[in-house]
Amino acid sequence: MKRSFSFIFFVFSVSCIAFASGGAQDFRQYFLVQTWPPVYCQVHRPEPCRIKPSKFVLHGLWPVNSSGRSSTNTNNQTINVPAMLESNKSFAAEMNKFWPSLTRNENEQFWKREWKHHGRGQPNLPPEEYFRTAITLVKAANLEAAFRDAGINPDGDKLNPRKYTRAINPRYGTTPLFKCLNRSLLMEVTLCVDVQATNFVSCIARPSSLSRCRRKIIWAL
Numbered sequence: 024m025k026r027s028f029s030f031i032f033f034v035f036s037v038s039c040i041a042f043a044s045g046g047a048q049d050f051r052q053y054f055l056v057q058t059w060p061p062v063y064c065q066v067h068r069p070e071p072c073r074i075k076p077s078k079f080v081l082h083g084l085w086p087v088n089s090s091g092r093s094s095t096n097t098n099n100q101t102i103n104v105p106a107m108l109e110s111n112k113s114f115a116a117e118m119n120k121f122w123p124s125l126t127r128n129e130n131e132q133f134w135k136r137e138w139k140h141h142g143r144g145q146p147n148l149p150p151e152e153y154f155r156t157a158i159t160l161v162k163a164a165n166l167e168a169a170f171r172d173a174g175i176n177p178d179g180d181k182l183n184p185r186k187y188t189r190a191i192n193p194r195y196g197t198t199p200l201f202k203c204l205n206r207s208l209l210m211e212v213t214l215c216v217d218v219q220a221t222n223f224v225s226c227i228a229r230p231s232s233l234s235r236c237r238r239k240i241i242w243a244l
């Protein structure tokens with residue numbers, strides 16, 4: 024597992040759809056993106072959140088190219104989400120728990136779109152395996168536990184980004200990418216994963232269009 028001690032802080036574009044444009048096929052790694060709903064839901068307009076859990080939830084597992092942009096259209100397989108969920112109820116429960124749609128009534132539509140716009144950007148995992156892998160990874164990447172073990176709580180304190188990085192780095196051997204609202208409120212955390220979807224690795228890029236978090240990061244409810 025490679026380690027990177029460079030500190031990379033930036034703001035992703037607010038919409039994951041922005042990542043889906045283009046047809047790059049140079050699949051280099053995955054972004055495992057987790058959202059902090061209390062902040063995400065402050066900016067998600069015009070479609071307001073229907074639920075706002077106070078825990079990190081999975082936004083997506085996004086295959087990216089060497090520029091950190093979503094790779095697309097390398098996999099033409101289709102997903103039958105209802106059949107996948109029907110075939111294993113405990114897996115369906117995990118999908119609802121770890122990967123809920125914050126805005127849409129239909130989780131199933133959200134997951135279908137994630138496959139269409141992101142999952143198809145990699146050739147290695149067939150659809151069901153892609154969703155299983157995403158859940159396996161997000162269960163392994165327990166950000167809240169990592170932060171709390173490092174004494175960081177969602178109490179609105181302004182902390183140096185290095186504190187957050189140091190909470191993650193020893194556990195996962197990799198430096199996360201942070202996305203902030205207004206350059207300081209923690210909104211999303213990305214861990215990078217190798218193309219086999221088995222190890223956390225250093226992130227190879229951050230999308231160049233995105234601005235950075237400031238020198239302090241606030242994790243707040």
Ligand SMILES: *[C@@H]1O[C@H](CO)[C@@H](O)[C@H](O)[C@H]1NC(C)=O
Pocket residue numbers: 044045046047049088089090091092093
């Ligand atoms: C990555 O994808 C973006 C968007 O499709 C594209 O503009 C860029 O050239 C690609 N980068 C590489 C290195 O292929």
Ligand SMILES: *[C@@H]1O[C@H](CO)[C@@H](O)[C@H](O)[C@H]1NC(C)=O
Pocket residue numbers: 096097098099
């Ligand atoms: C996917 O389907 C499109 C349209 O049928 C085709 O042009 C493309 O080559 C296919 N891609 C792969 C990776 O099979």
Ligand SMILES: *[C@@H]1O[C@H](CO)[C@@H](O)[C@H](O)[C@H]1NC(C)=O
Pocket residue numbers: 111112113114117
């Ligand atoms: C069903 O899903 C659960 C939870 O992900 C998993 O532990 C179990 O192995 C799955 N069962 C089958 C038959 O795939």
Ligand SMILES: *[C@@H]1O[C@H](CO)[C@@H](O)[C@H](O)[C@H]1NC(C)=O
Pocket residue numbers: 065204205
């Ligand atoms: C973010 O900044 C804008 C513009 O300065 C401000 O109107 C908005 O209230 C801020 N949002 C939060 C959640 O601080």
